[in-house]
Amino acid sequence: MTEDFLRQLMEHLLQGRQLPKVQVERSVGPILGFFLEDVLTATLKDDEFLSGRYRMLCPEFPLIKENNRQSTNIDFLLYNEDRQALVFLELKTTSSSFDSNQARRYRISRIRVRKEGASYLLKDLDNIQTHSSESGKYDTLKSLLVNGFNRFHRDLETMKKCRHLHVIYLVPAQLKESEEELRKMNKTLSFDDLSTELHRFNREWATIRKALLLPLDSNPEQFDSSPQPESGHINFKARASFDEIKTLCSKLGAQIVVGFTWGGETALMRADLKQLQQRIYKWDHAMGGNGKKLPNNWIAGNKFLDYVKILEAASVAD
Known part of the structure; x- marks a missing residue:
């Protein structure tokens, strides 16, 4: 198969x-x-x-x-x-x-x-x-x-x-x-x-x-017509695949933040490229976003993209 x-x-x-x-x-x-x-x-x-x-x-x-x-x-x-x-x-x-x-x-x-x-x-x-x-x-x-x-x-x-x-x-x-x-x-x-x-x-x-991930977890409002919960329950704008979040970070940079649970930037630096490629990412606008956020679990879009580029360059060199 x-x-x-x-x-x-x-x-x-x-x-x-x-x-x-x-x-x-x-x-x-x-x-x-x-x-x-x-x-x-x-x-x-x-x-x-x-x-x-x-x-x-x-x-x-x-x-x-x-x-x-x-x-x-x-x-x-x-x-x-x-x-x-x-x-x-x-x-x-x-x-x-x-x-x-x-x-x-x-x-x-x-x-x-x-x-x-x-x-x-x-x-x-x-x-x-x-x-x-x-x-x-x-x-x-x-x-x-x-x-x-x-x-x-x-x-x-x-x-x-x-x-x-x-x-x-x-x-x-x-x-x-x-x-x-x-x-x-x-x-x-x-x-x-x-x-x-x-x-x-x-x-x-x-x-x-x-x-399963892309239709069920990445962008629920696109695929689900059921009522949305009150904004207090949601602290992000949407979800995106690895390629989608790279594109967003490239376009918007520090205007957005990317969710990275259990450690934010520190956890990101411990991850390898394969792990990052398989994840689905929450993102939101840096100013005026949804809900409350723990700062340690969010990364500025430009910083996220910079680290991804380092990993991708290293994988090419290998």
């Missing part, structure tokens, strides 16, 4: 974000799901509470809704082998698709697993299957669960005895920054947060990650 084919495929799938009633999560979910256990393992490897080896169990695991026999599905059910914790991962590709009732349901599940253990999830699955007209599909789902645990020498008893559940959301950066409910989850990741380095299929993942 060539890089060009993957890029065009992802562009084709993501075009649907701009169409009414098209759920892009259903299009990109299976592709993302193929990489997800490795992506989470790499992305969260330094997290104090969530690091560990992630294992995919199944997509679309059903949960019974409160007080009725209807169900709603978790996008992905995983297991953190080192933490001995189940993981609900919910994927969103637009701000408007966030559902506060769904988030509340996940928090309730987290509490219930801690108190009762996760065996009730399997009992509820049996109950859903009993009342479903497509009972055979639930047998397939159960087989996926069994095979998922068997891959790392566990079985469904592992799930039944589990008393830890982590809830992780993967969402556009704008939603991550503006939605207060997401702060109640164990972790909220934007697409820019996802690791650039995997042990398997690294080149393919790099193409897919880049394809």
Whole structure:
């Protein structure tokens, strides 16, 4: 599978974000799901509470809704082998698709697993299957669960005895920054947060990650017609790719500032060119910009460009 084919495929799938009633999560979910256990393992490897080896169990695991026999599905059910914790991962590709009732349901599940253990999830699955007209599909789902645990020498008893559940959301950066409910989850990741380095299929993942970044994280107002949050929640004008931010810095220089979290200019000087090329950058006007900013996390556009030019010259010399 060539890089060009993957890029065009992802562009084709993501075009649907701009169409009414098209759920892009259903299009990109299976592709993302193929990489997800490795992506989470790499992305969260330094997290104090969530690091560990992630294992995919199944997509679309059903949960019974409160007080009725209807169900709603978790996008992905995983297991953190080192933490001995189940993981609900919910994927969103637009701000408007966030559902506060769904988030509340996940928090309730987290509490219930801690108190009762996760065996009730399997009992509820049996109950859903009993009342479903497509009972055979639930047998397939159960087989996926069994095979998922068997891959790392566990079985469904592992799930039944589990008393830890982590809830992780993967969402556009704008939603991550503006939605207060997401702060109640164990972790909220934007697409820019996802690791650039995997042990398997690294080149393919790099193409897919880049394809996700530009429409989902780089310029949300262009691709998302949902209401914008109040200005107090946002402290930047827009996002830009590496080439786009270079162009902006070249045109506007010190009239803009470039976000560089956890250290600003000092952190920039420790970065290498490849890291910089893979990032998405926040930027804003130096005078009269949006929101409050920590000065140490922002760099004048002319200084950012000067350092990039030094790195690019060094790479040519090598």
